[in-house]
Amino acid sequence: MELTADQVQALARRLLDAYDRRIEIPALTDEQPDISEADAYRIQRALLGLFRQRGARIVGKKTGLTSRAKQQAMGVPEAIYGYLVDTYLLRDPGPVRMAELIHPRLEPELAFLIGERLQGPGVTTAQVLAATRAVVPALEVIDSRYRNFKFRLADVVADNCSASRVVLGREEVSPDGLDLRLQGMVLEKNGEVVDTGAGAAVLGHPASAVAWLANKLAATGEALEPGDIVLPGAPCEAVFVQAGDEVRVTFDRVGSVTARVE
């Protein structure tokens, strides 16, 4: 049964309280196992409304679960999306402050800076590339508000796809002439290579993930707007961090970004 408006607000406030107090909470579906995907996005919208009431601005959007491996692990057929808030944004090298977070993990993303409006349905990968002003190396900090990062689809959607921080690199590169599908990436933690990947791990092509997002947003009348920062998803697993760690990702022909954790 669809959640009432009061239930949606109460669940959004529960998540906001976890943000504010930096505490892990049980998954919402532990108590209400049948929260639908539509209701999960209503809770997410209510949570973003609470952020806005505090003066936060939406500066972009993100996709999650964009690798087939993650989708299979969650038992879902497609990706999910959330929003980036101005207070999440950090510039290379951060810092990423553990005291502001619960149990953060960092993952590499090639952020898209949108130059022209992309309104679905029917947005193609080629249209995304044409409308992208630049791509930027980024490290996304995901920090689920749920105990041990244990959640079901509705939980993670309601929690704005674990969005927490984004450390943006300083190099902005036009995607013209780059084959982002073949683009290699090396992830290092404290100077050691911990993972590698290629752009095709993100829904076959990172720009296809952005096209998916533009088309998905069409259902609510939204679009990708000029100035939006869009995270298409990570080409490898996220790494746990602790104070003192330094994480760096290097994208072939684009550049690198470092996040210092303190």
Ligand code: 0L1
């Ligand atoms: O950015 C992401 O892909 C994270 C989506 C949510 C799943 C998670 O927290 O691992």
Ligand code: MG
């Ligand atoms: Mg991500």
